[in-house]
Amino acid sequence: MEQLQIAAPCHFGMEAVLKREIYDLGYEISRVEDGRVIFEGDYEALAYANIHLRTPERILLVVAEFEARSWEELFQGIRGIAWENYLPKDAKFWVTKATSVKSELFSTRDIQSIVKRAMVERMSKVYGISHFPETGAEYPLRIFIMKNRVMVTLDSTGLPLHKRGYRTLTSKAPLSETLAAGLLMLTPWHADRILMDPFCGSGTILIEAAMMAANIAPGLDRSFTGEQWTNLIDPQVWRDLRADARGQINPDVRTNLQGYDLDPRMVEIARQNARRAGVADLIHFQQRDVRDTSHPKKYGFILTNPPYGERLEDQKDLPELYAAIGRAYRSLDDWSMYIITSYEDAQKYLGRKADKNRKIYNGMIKTYFYQYLGPKPPRRKKQEN
Template sequence: MQRMELVVPCHFGLEAVCKKEIQDLGYDVHTVSDGKVHFIGDAEAIVRANIFLRTGERVLLKLGSFHAESYEDLFQGTKALPLEEYLPKDASFWVTKASSVKSKLFSPRDIQSVMKKAMVDRMASYYHQSFFEEHGAKYPFRVSLYKDEVLLCLDTSGDSLHKRGYRLKMGKAPIKETLAASLILLSKWREDAPFVDPMCGAGTFPIEAAMIAAKIAPGMHRHFTAEAWENLIPKKEWDYALEEAGDEIDRSLLETKKNSYGKMVDIQGYDIDPAMIPVCRENAERAGVGKLIHFQEREVGKMSHSKRGGLILTNPPYGERIEDKRNLPLLYTELREAYEDLDDWRLCLITAYEQAEKYLGKADKNRKLYNGMMKTYFYQYNGKGRK
């Protein structure tokens, strides 16, 4: 099969986690940049990356890159790319998103318009016609400009990969599924250790943890734009990848809650809002992990667990959208006190609250991340509490 360069956007600060996932799938990582991981693969790689990656936002097929400081540069650079190798005659194609950072060309709408005209010109010269009905499969393009360097890609995913399909109902400030999975992997949690999210909202952290434990591929139950690209990806590739994903599921774990070592998987989610508990359960059932998670209405200060060596992973209120900042000192103090009363547990949390360490204590590790455009911190506390 033809080998291509693929680009996986991911959360800023979590590129290493995404890189490891791609390597674990068996592919060679080409380069890593801010918020992007580039790797080499074929049609099979496009399919498997979409279905199996937990941390990437989408899978992009790179068509080319070039320098552009004017709209004429942009037009000619786009027109020079071999679009006909990817687009059939009846393709419906457009630039669905344009972004620009530190570049002379900065208007997304103008960038999209100029590039669409250049694409039509290229297709017209190749197919010897001036009009395209565009009634066939959809081929959305994404373009990014950084310091006047243009990167043009086809979006093979369609909807962002964080849309697994299980979270039909959400809380007030939900964390993305891809970010939740990234933080679980970053935390080095093992399925034989207890896992608790004491402020679980719609249940995203516990559900992603359960899917990881049961080896359920996140893209098994959704569709992708590239499924219709039969000129580039044979349908059998999708069938093979879904069969592979089905074979990998630990069905014994789903039935018995015991992992391959014979230890019980213990995943729990608490929330103070009683209305969120049935939401969590519905979401978990749709994800196929309803039997693996115990959800319960409970205050943070009443969190407890009889086992040792577990992990608390949570996304507490920041004081930005949910709660007044005046309530946060008590909340974070209660979290610290509950954590310290557990036997040799670890605590990991993502928050934008600048005073978090004042009430939690100084973290063993502190990583700056971006949740969308919001700067956040991932605090890690390792093994404190009573012995």
């Protein structure tokens, strides 16, 4: 089958996680750039990636790449693309987003207008019509220009991939589902280990962990724009991939996932979200203050997204809050702790410097992923026959 270039944008700082995830699905990486990974695959891979990848924001079909330093070069580059190979005569097409960084062409509105005009001119010549009804399937474009290098893509995802469908209610500053999944992949946590979130909010971290443990594909219960592209992808491909993903779910998995929050309303929201995700039986949610954190077992994990002090009036409470987190962690026997926060003094009040620290952008917010590494549990003895 035809090999395509497929781009998967992600949170800045999560490129290595996404790269590993794509490799694990069996695809070859073409290159890794800031905020995205480009890999090779066919049209089935485009559908498979949408259903199975946990950490990217969307899956884009790379249609062309070329240099453009002038509006004329952009126009000619777009007009030179064989759009008739991608878009049927009745396609609805538009540039849903254009970005330009360190390039001579910087007006995103002009980029959108010129791309559309060049596409219409090309397709008018091929199809022999001057007016396009745009009553058919949607083919949204995303244009990226970096240092005068233009990447032209078709968005096969539609609503971003973090819209799994289970989270209808959230806390004030929630992690996206894709970022929560990526943070989990940055830890050694596995389904047979204890995982606790003492600031669980709407439950995203634990729900993503439960879905991983049960091998529930993140895109299983939502739709994608690419499903409309019947000229490129047979609808049966999507049906077969979903049926296969459902067959891979492990209904017998056992987990020890615990979510706590001081706000009883958030605890109930987390429970509702877990029910919608089909993992309510795998997570224990309860109202509890971080100061009351305890657990009798060893070698567990804390992974949490505590308050950052987004509002000025909240910042005065952060020293005591992070000191309480530090005390709670020290009370646990041989545990590991992973915290994502933008609070610059977090390590000071947690009580010690993190073993590892990774910079990650949560949207436009620069955050730090502080990693406190506990000892590994002893290996289990193999049972004798």
